Amino acid sequence: MPTFRFKQSRPVISSQIDELNAFAQAKLDKLAAKDLKRGLVPTTRGVGCSVVRDGEAAISFCDNDYLGLSQNPRVVAAAGAAAIRHGAGAGASRLVSGDSPLNHELESMIAQIKGTEACRVFGSGYMANLGAVPCLVGDKDLIVMDELSHACMRAAAQLSGAEVRMFRHNDVADARAQLANGPEHGRILLMTETVFSMDGDLAPLQELQALCEKFGAWMMTDDAHGFGVIKQENPALIQMGTLSKAVGVYGGYVCGPAAFVELMISRARTLVFTTGLPPQVLGAAVEAVSIIRDDTQLAKDVMSKTTAFTNALGLPKPSSTIVPILLGEASVALDVQAKLLEDGFHVSAIRPPTVPEGSSRLRVAFSAAHELDDVLALAESLKKHLPKDVLEK
Ligand SMILES: Cc1ncc(COP(=O)(O)O)c(C=O)c1O
Numbered sequence: 001m002p003t004f005r006f007k008q009s010r011p012v013i014s015s016q017i018d019e020l021n022a023f024a025q026a027k028l029d030k031l032a033a034k035d036l037k038r039g040l041v042p043t044t045r046g047v048g049c050s051v052v053r054d055g056e057a058a059i060s061f062c063d064n065d066y067l068g069l070s071q072n073p074r075v076v077a078a079a080g081a082a083a084i085r086h087g088a089g090a091g092a093s094r095l096v097s098g099d100s101p102l103n104h105e106l107e108s109m110i111a112q113i114k115g116t117e118a119c120r121v122f123g124s125g126y127m128a129n130l131g132a133v134p135c136l137v138g139d140k141d142l143i144v145m146d147e148l149s150h151a152c153m154r155a156a157a158q159l160s161g162a163e164v165r166m167f168r169h170n171d172v173a174d175a176r177a178q179l180a181n182g183p184e185h186g187r188i189l190l191m192t193e194t195v196f197s198m199d200g201d202l203a204p205l206q207e208l209q210a211l212c213e214k215f216g217a218w219m220m221t222d223d224a225h226g227f228g229v230i231k232q233e234n235p236a237l238i239q240m241g242t243l244s245k246a247v248g249v250y251g252g253y254v255c256g257p258a259a260f261v262e263l264m265i266s267r268a269r270t271l272v273f274t275t276g277l278p279p280q281v282l283g284a285a286v287e288a289v290s291i292i293r294d295d296t297q298l299a300k301d302v303m304s305k306t307t308a309f310t311n312a313l314g315l316p317k318p319s320s321t322i323v324p325i326l327l328g329e330a331s332v333a334l335d336v337q338a339k340l341l342e343d344g345f346h347v348s349a350i351r352p353p354t355v356p357e358g359s360s361r362l363r364v365a366f367s368a369a370h371e372l373d374d375v376l377a378l379a380e381s382l383k384k385h386l387p388k389d390v391l392e393k
Helices: 014-033 073-086 101-114 125-136 151-160 172-179 205-215 258-267 279-294 297-313 330-342 372-385
Strands: 043-045 050-053 056-060 118-122 142-146 163-167 188-193 218-222 238-242 252-256 322-328 360-365
Touching: 073 279, 101 118, 101 252, 101 279, 118 125, 118 258, 125 151, 125 188, 125 218, 125 238, 125 252, 125 258, 142 151, 142 172, 151 163, 151 188, 163 172, 172 188, 172 205, 188 205, 205 218, 252 258, 279 297, 297 322, 297 372, 322 330, 330 360, 330 372
Parallel strands: 142 163, 142 188, 188 218, 218 238
Antiparallel strands: 043 050, 050 056, 118 252, 238 252, 322 360
């Protein structure tokens, strides 16, 4: 057997280490001064939305695992079975030798559920947006986008090189104004989320599609927080989403007309130049999507728990499984987060730049796996810890 020897790499000179650390530390200090420094807390997830964070047990109300499928025994068993059958990794890009047949099974199921001609699976929702948008528009074209669209939609728009115009959140009249005076010869793409990730409200899809038809634009929706939970008639030509939220696993997809979905195999850089999803992820996703297809009770269950929560706090009827509680300053959101954790609830404070400046919040997210008693206990804890005027607004 030959032995491999690596040459000792040249040690980095210590002044460069100091220089980079000083550069990064100055940025970290600035973030900390504004309560915007982020941290990682090792979290072990268990059944029924239980978590152990840094040794502390809590019930989590901030996962996107809306149907509890990440812990579903059928889904977990499918992951194991796929790894045993196909191995732990894809081995290469889908275009080379990493195109497990499980990708195609998953794509057929998703296209069928969405009612589109075809579907392509990507490594994640972020990668799906980054891959698809530059296949649709380029530097002579225009993107018109809801101002609250997710960071990866913005990144995809920027990557495409198209001019980007934002319209006020869910404001159809402003969307119309942005669509007017578009490029003379270029294409126009209108992008929005179906269910807004930080606000939980729904986009006016029919009105936006009517505008697209009037202005000759294509509509693309990000259904990350709708798929499997919120049944909305969606007329969009291109529909992307993720397998990491209600599906409970990992990965992303883009659905649309067959030739466009075929084009992405040659042109979507986040599909071409990256390794295929591992078989255990695909196997789990196939099982989870089949549960979503066949079991409508789970979606009803999570919505009834979300409604029990909003009723308990006198909040408006929820449109989705996401209930934002706006607190304004980041420090206030962090303070309430800490108090809830003392009562055994993990609800993450969401701060800029994830949400606009001055709109820090608790984003409470529900799952079919929550116990109703825990949902009601969280409402009681919030009544105790929220600043006085918050529930009166
Ligand atoms: C609206 C929206 N789109 C896309 C994504 C990215 O999906 P993924 O986590 O699969 O990369 C997210 C996830 O946070 C999201 O909220």
